[in-house]
Amino acid sequence: MSEITRLDVSEEWAHTGIVKAGDYCFLSYCVGNTDGSTEEQINGAFDVMGKRLALFGLTLENVVQMDCLFRDVWNIPIMEKVIKERFHGKYPVRKSIQTNFADKGGENGLKFQVDAIAYCGK
Numbered sequence: 001m002s003e004i005t006r007l008d009v010s011e012e013w014a015h016t017g018i019v020k021a022g023d024y025c026f027l028s029y030c031v032g033n034t035d036g037s038t039e040e041q042i043n044g045a046f047d048v049m050g051k052r053l054a055l056f057g058l059t060l061e062n063v064v065q066m067d068c069l070f071r072d073v074w075n076i077p078i079m080e081k082v083i084k085e086r087f088h089g090k091y092p093v094r095k096s097i098q099t100n101f102a103d104k105g106g107e108n109g110l111k112f113q114v115d116a117i118a119y120c121g122k
Helices: 038-054 073-086
Strands: 004-010 015-021 024-030 063-070 093-098 112-119
Touching (some): 015 038, 024 038, 038 073, 073 093
Parallel strands (some): 063 093
Antiparallel strands (some): 004 015, 063 112
16 A cells, blocks of 8 residues: 655645645645736646645646636636646646635635646656
8 A cells, every 4th residue: 555645734724735645646725826816826826736746756747637716717718828838738637616715805815726636656
């Protein structure tokens, strides 16, 4: 049985940023630039994802599945533009969901969050 490794752990939130279990890494609550535009927040979320992946020597190109959460799901084309710029043709499968974030910024706060699974085997 493979070992489970948890990194980027927050005791305050009772949350782990990335978990490696077997040949896969699981990432959650990737958010960034929460005061910025939708595009800035999407880039910020992928920046956070990239930093967490790097803890295991991985990049965005290792991501095989994403759950993309939007305050306004009609912003999907903005995300698709950013994915084309950052994933170099190695696109993961994904689904997009609209939600009301429980964020202190209200409607002007969090606009995008992404959770993902990355392949980290040989």
